[in-house]
Amino acid sequence: MTEGKPASPNTKRRTAGSSPELVSAILLLVVTAIAIVWTNSPFGSTYEEVWSTILAINLGPWQFAITLEHVVSDGLMAIFFFTVGLEVKRELSVGELTEKSRAIVPVAAAIAGLIVPAGIFLLLNAGTLAAHAWGAVISTDTAFLVGALILIRPQHPARLRIFILTLAVVDDIGALIVIALFYSDDLEAVPLLVAFVLLILVFLTRFLPPSVRGALYAMLGLGVWVCFDSAGVHPTLAGVAIALIIPVVTPRRADVEQVVERTRSFRQSPSSDYAVEVNRALRQSISINDRLQTAFRPWTGFVVLPLFALANAGVRLDAQTLSDAMTSRLTWGIVAGLVIGKLVGIVFVTAVLDRTGTGKLAPGLGLSRVAGGAMLCGIGFTISLLIVGIAIEDPELQNQARVGVLLASVLAFGLGWLLLSGLDHFRPTHPVGAKLNRPFDPERDHFVGPTDALRLASNSGHPR
Template sequence: MTDQTRTAGRLRSALANSETEQVGAVLLLVATLAAIAWANLGSGYEQFWATEARIGLDGWSIGLDLQHLVNDAIMALFFFAVGLEVKRELTIGELTGRSRALVPAAGALAGLVVPALIFLLIARDSGQAQAWGVVISTDTAFLVGALAVIRPAHPSRLRIFLLTLAVVDDIGALGAIAIFYTADLRLTPLLVAVGALVLIALVRFVPTGRGPLYAMLAVVVWFGVHEAGVHATIAGVAVALLIPVAGPRRDDVERVVELTRSFRQSPNPRYAAAAQRQLRESISLNERLQQSFAPYIAFMILPIFALANAGVTLDGETLQRAATSSLTWGIVAGLAGGKLLGITAVTFAVHRSGVGRLAPGMTIGRVAGGAALSGIGFTISLLIVSIAIDDPAASDEARVGVLAASLLSFLLGWVILSTLDRKVPVTPPGSVLLRPFDPERDHYVGPADAPLVLVEYGDFECPFCSRATGMVEEVMEQYGTDLVWVWRHLPLHRHHPHAELAARAYEAADLQGRRLELARCLWANPDRLERLDLLRYADEIGLDLDRFEADMDSEAVRRRVAEDEDDADLMDISGTPTFFVGGRRHVGDWDAPTMSAALEAARGR
């Protein structure tokens, strides 16, 4: 699979996920309002959710009221989805890049600690100090929904920052539930759960029937964790962290292409089934489950949870108690103030120190707006209210605090982001070439003083880049001395493990004046770029092999490739090939007629 195709696929997936999250946030809000109305205008809210449900088998049974069935069992599926996302981000996602991940991760840790400290400072004499966990978590569904409502300019980087922050936030909240909100631990059922988890880790080696095995063992884990006295939602996270995740492998994707071609040439059920199976297997189970679970989480599980937990009685007595309750104000200050203060301050400190850095397009002001929205702490906050507070009156006060803090955080985020959009407009990163063409430094073909400059960031292991050479040759022939083409390196390490070595080989060949000859070999063989392959190509074009290999491994060549990568990273370029025409980023197709039109537009400018 090419990186251009992969990027387009991720964009379509992100748009679909964004729509799901937006609709889910609306349903969550509707369910919250319905729960409040039911508790205040109707009757029987508490009695309904206190109805007992019992599951039994051969004399053994487990009894849960409907609210605990939702909070302990159904919400385990929500935490399973959260765990899948955490595993993916830690393995192949945003949290794999140290410098980029460090800033939101540090901000998230501050967003866990600072709100808890503020809560304890205000509510320490309320008799409910153990409820500090209520203020540590951000509700991702409402957070994404709030961004969709506010619609800040160029929201993609802010959204990624906040989702990365939310992953670390979820890890902290889940850890708090497991460590601080578990009582009466029973060893035997816990050992049963651990044994089932060991078996889950081994299921990946089973050739067929893995899905039913995962499902059955997950049920065993849930029962074991529940009976051990640990909050049962932790079972969902534990199972999810053992589900394998990996990026698509080239061989698997190429096999899909072959089977699809066979089906097109000879349509029959056997080829169709094989292509469908191979297509499914080319995507890791983790990502398939995330895609499958997302609608159920957004449209069913979270709204049901809100309906079961948000029903606080807002009569005069409750509101009067809440207005003077240190518990309520501790929650409001912790969520609405602590998240904003902690995330913004630590993000600023880490970014300014140089230890980590913000992604292109992100500013401290936009971080502050996102930090304010992070005070929307609904789902896990209400869950911890039900776990940590036994007194019904105090529970109502805490729920009032969660609802008030979430509304206040939304309003704060809206004011900050909308004000910044008016006063400090954001320029999309990467729309203008960061480093202009430099004949003394760049690799180029054509006259250095040509009026038109075409800059390409590419990757020798990317098949699209090799195909783009035909377009480049065509437009260069068309424009003659009016055009110079510049090549810069952007090896996509995550998907193309040999791309950096190929880039260094190109630089080593340039030191012997033969880079274009080697480049033709590299573009012709994007799937054969092992070190021995590179040495064979170097030998074929007549290079000094000892010098070539020494240069390829030299620090100067490594640094040269890294400089191009740094430029691309600062411009937020994530796919290849990426072209700049006349110093402006080209968006869209890059066939010869389209590129000619872009060059004419650049000539007009």
């Protein structure tokens, strides 16, 4: 459904989350600034000391030790990737990526937005020690992207928002595949086999009573994380693997009606037993994927990502570091890949598909607005910093790469803001009238009244 009328339930769900997403993006900015100030303060040496603190668990002869920085980057970030995986699974199952005509343009544009930036980076860094860090330029930070769109407030943003969020989902899939294939260590067969068995158990958990699923998912998830870490697979991917196994279902009418019946019983005779039954019926009527997204999204937005920024955004901005960064092929490779590569890749493929008729943009969404969204896609913060930490061991090169990520994100936001604001001033858009993008489907769409109401109205001679 086009802008101006109620859209899909998925669109409503996303739009409703605008304020928390904006607060999360602002919190990320504040924490990033704190990390930079901390690193460049007279107490800057404590930054590395704090995040290098070793946490250990001893059980007899067995010991598990990990630094505080790795607790955040490998442990808590698994929760972030779990949330991303849930979103990806939902979009593939019942969301924007289920319809070919609607998905082909942002999907193809997202793939180009992965390949072109990587090509530009490698063109500038081929043969250097930093060439392995090409993955730092492929991913868009969805949290910052959504927050930026809310801050800019372009006219009629819903159509652009759906496009770039669909693009961001495919972008996340590509980034996760890249981490799995190119940024995992030598694999160990035995823990990988154990992880595979545990993932099968995760799949089978859906057939158990609802009361035990949550605890079992948590225990099996922790086991998969440990096995991935021991096998040489980056442990954050454990979150993705589990999320892709968890089922996605649309609410069934029978379950919804059961909630109504139990609520009516509670209204007639309020009691704790009826309250428990209503609560249980409500939970069971909603897909576990949706419930988990609702439960984990605040934790990722307000705890996990800010802690990750605090642990990874601390770059020393002294004269020497800035001088090295300004003449570094690594720094400018990241800037060019994110700012230029994302824009060129996304806009070029979108234009080709739209002009050839292979795919179509949503009504009212022009190529110029896609360009504004593509520019914002150059904000590559979270996964970019994660891959910098994985791919580069030299601290000086890490600092140069982080300067590149921060500079690219600032440039992408500023240029995207100027482009979208300029379009609103010189080429204002107009609301699109109510119009279905596809035929009404009673098996898929939510509706009220008889499905053949239009035919009945025509036969009776009443106006439509």
